[in-house]
Amino acid sequence: xxxxxxxxxxxxxxxxxxxxxxxxxxxxxxxxxxxxxxxxxxxxxxxxxxxxxxxxxxxxxxxxxxxxxxxxxxxxxxxxxxxxxxxxxxxxxxxxxxxxxxxxxxxxxxxxxxxxxxxxxxxxxxxxxxxxxxxxxxxxxxxxxxxxxxxxxxxxxxxxxxxxxxxxxxxxxxxxxxxxxxxxxxxxxxxxxxxxxxxxxx
Amino acid sequence: xxxxxxxxxxxxxxxxxxxxxxxxxxxxxxxxxxxxxxxxxxxxxxxxxxxxxxxxxxxxxxxxxxxxxxxxxxxxxxxxxxxxxxxxxxxxxxxxxxxxxxxxxxxxxxxxxxxxxxxxxxxxxxxxxxxxxxxxxxxxxxxxxxxxxxxxxxxxxxxxxxxxxxxxxxxxxxxxxxxxxxxxxxxxxxxxxxxxxxxxxx
DNA sequence: CCTACCGATCGGTAGG
DNA sequence: CCTACCGATCGGTAGG
Numbered sequence: 001x002x003x004x005x006x007x008x009x010x011x012x013x014x015x016x017x018x019x020x021x022x023x024x025x026x027x028x029x030x031x032x033x034x035x036x037x038x039x040x041x042x043x044x045x046x047x048x049x050x051x052x053x054x055x056x057x058x059x060x061x062x063x064x065x066x067x068x069x070x071x072x073x074x075x076x077x078x079x080x081x082x083x084x085x086x087x088x089x090x091x092x093x094x095x096x097x098x099x100x101x102x103x104x105x106x107x108x109x110x111x112x113x114x115x116x117x118x119x120x121x122x123x124x125x126x127x128x129x130x131x132x133x134x135x136x137x138x139x140x141x142x143x144x145x146x147x148x149x150x151x152x153x154x155x156x157x158x159x160x161x162x163x164x165x166x167x168x169x170x171x172x173x174x175x176x177x178x179x180x181x182x183x184x185x186x187x188x189x190x191x192x193x194x195x196x197x198x199x200x201x202x
Numbered sequence: 203x204x205x206x207x208x209x210x211x212x213x214x215x216x217x218x219x220x221x222x223x224x225x226x227x228x229x230x231x232x233x234x235x236x237x238x239x240x241x242x243x244x245x246x247x248x249x250x251x252x253x254x255x256x257x258x259x260x261x262x263x264x265x266x267x268x269x270x271x272x273x274x275x276x277x278x279x280x281x282x283x284x285x286x287x288x289x290x291x292x293x294x295x296x297x298x299x300x301x302x303x304x305x306x307x308x309x310x311x312x313x314x315x316x317x318x319x320x321x322x323x324x325x326x327x328x329x330x331x332x333x334x335x336x337x338x339x340x341x342x343x344x345x346x347x348x349x350x351x352x353x354x355x356x357x358x359x360x361x362x363x364x365x366x367x368x369x370x371x372x373x374x375x376x377x378x379x380x381x382x383x384x385x386x387x388x389x390x391x392x393x394x395x396x397x398x399x400x401x402x403x404x
Numbered sequence: 405c406c407t408a409c410c411g412a413t414c415g416g417t418a419g420g
Numbered sequence: 421c422c423t424a425c426c427g428a429t430c431g432g433t434a435g436g
Binding site: 026027028029031032106107108112113116118119120121126130133134156159160163164166167168169170171172174175177178179183184187188190191194195 | 229234335386
């Protein structure tokens with residue numbers, strides 16, 4: 001009744017392929033990933049590479065899911081256990097900036113790049129990405145509202161602040177990846193803290 | 203001594219090709235543009251399409267320049283004649299948001315998409331794009347500093363505000379192109395006005 | 405997981 | 421500006 005060796009091996013192989021696919025897609029874009037060069041890099045045949053997924057597009061879908069997991073592991077999971085409020089929002093911002101500053105993907109934020117690439121290409125990949133982005137926006141707005149609820153006075157609408165934070169993450173990603181400007185990291189961190197109403201440095 | 207007819211025709215053809223290239227690249231990305239399908243769409247041969255530019259990459263470079271021109275015509279040129287200060291910054295924000303809301307490119311902001319696509323691909327296209335983005339950042343920071351100079355009190359650093367505005371433009375572009383959320387336009391406009399310290403609506 | 409192959413398309417060039 | 425072609429590569433499949 002124990003799993004056949006080949007089953008374990010198959011899962012390992014699948015995992016190995018997905019990780020390599022995420023790397024390639026991060027550097028070259030989802031459309032830039034080709035099964036031929038990815039297979040060559042892994043020392044496999046094209047058929048062996050695509051087989052576990054059925055098609056190139058389903059391999060890209062698996063890579064997108066994996067990238068979402070990596071983002072959540074870096075930014076969202078460290079918050080578990082903290083009570084909602086300004087302290088947790090501050091942690092979220094720090095984890096988010098750290099994720100962009102020391103990015104687990106060689107080409108910068110995978111979801112941002114995929115969004116720009118897929119927004120004009122209808123299909124299941126675009127649909128799934130829209131779900132991922134929408135869900136993250138909702139999560140952000142909830143965290144912001146919880147933080148605002150603990151301090152008196154008028155606040156900007158949580159949706160607007162969420163847009164500002166997402167925008168700052170995109171601008172930071174550009175300043176790191178395209179402009180290679182090391183001053184961008186502290187600047188974006190301060191801007192995020194200011195946008196949500198946290199005290200900011202001198 | 204008058205220019206030969208063929209010279210005028212050649213310039214017209216070149217212009218026509220560049221415009222079509224910008225459209226294709228906006229929808230499919232710069233890497234997604236192929237000379238074969240672009241030639242077919244224009245009823246030309248591949249050789250005739252690429253000839254005036256020398257190579258596909260130089261055609262892409264021409265498309266990038268053209269996209270920069272379109273952006274400046276929409277956002278920067280309308281400001282000419284206005285004195286620096288809050289009024290001109292307000293106009294800049296409105297033209298910028300309008301440009302994104304009713305975009306001259308079918309796939310959304312060309313420069314933002316190109317930035318995300320090229321940031322991991324070293325070469326002359328990336329170098330040129332970096333110049334374009336850097337120059338725009340500088341211009342923005344100058345406009346922000348001029349507006350701040352006219353009002354008393356402490357202000358956020360102009361570089362930080364420039365990052366916030368650029369980020370908001372990217373987030374708005376995503377909300378329009380990927381999420382197709384019509385509420386994004388007024389929200390981003392308010393966020394930009396707030397970020398630069400202009401009075402915002404109710 | 406492999407080899408061997410499919411038709412289609414890629415960017416580019418020779419020659420006019 | 422064209423036709424006609426180059427070698428390379430694309431994603432996918434048949435058959436094992």
